[in-house]
């Protein structure tokens with residue numbers, strides 16, 4: 001489904017922005033804003049001062065990002081944190097591809113997307129000394145897909161992309177997110193991707209950052225899931241169960257991002 005998008009072009013002073021995300025030194029965002037427009041997207045909160053219209057209806061393009069990409073930086077560079085680098089307009093615009101082409105290949109790069117379009121750039125990604133590609137997976141289909149992220153590629157397409165990248169010799173990971181109690185089937189994702197990825201990241205929905213509109217959607221349609229996320233005792237039991245489930249899987253992971261004050265991250 002194609003949805004009209006407003007494109008806002010601007011020049012940036014810097015592309016590699018110091019990040020406060022644990023384990024990430026720099027964030028690279030050649031785009032801000034995302035056509036996929038996931039209803040729970042946390043990036044809309046980070047971009048709230050950009051007054052271009054509803055989330056999903058606009059994309060800001062840093063025109064000079066390819067030139068700025070040449071810089072050599074030490075540490076892990078993550079692409080992207082306030083957009084999807086392979087959202088639909090990238091197919092024609094090829095802005096992400098140009099950024100990758102110009103990027104210093106000594107930089108340690110980690111890309112995250114929900115789109116199989118990333119496979120198009122496997123040739124450039126292979127030129128990096130140290131690059132890994134992640135696909136976000138969450139098993140949303142049917143009603144929850146329509147309610148939460150109607151415009152993103154289906155899960156099968158994302159798993160196929162991981163397979164293609166893996167077969168192209170790239171390091172891959174699965175980012176299982178957002179985990180919503182009673183909806184996201186973590187075990188099914190691991191089953192589907194075993195042998196295709198080197199490691200897994202787990203992230204429970206950040207209910208606060210998902211915004212009021214998404215909280216309402218969840219409360220009205222999945223009241224039990226909402227209750228688990230908002231009741232400390234139920235949430236604690238859910239996390240204990242999730243920990244045990246993941247431990248039994250025998251996979252490589254650092255832990256679970258839980259977005260709770262005082263226990264943001266649970267190492268495994």
Ligand code: SF4
Pocket residue numbers: 034035036037038040041042043081082083084114
């Ligand atoms: S694909 Fe990612 S950046 Fe884009 S709207 Fe969805 S969650 Fe946000």
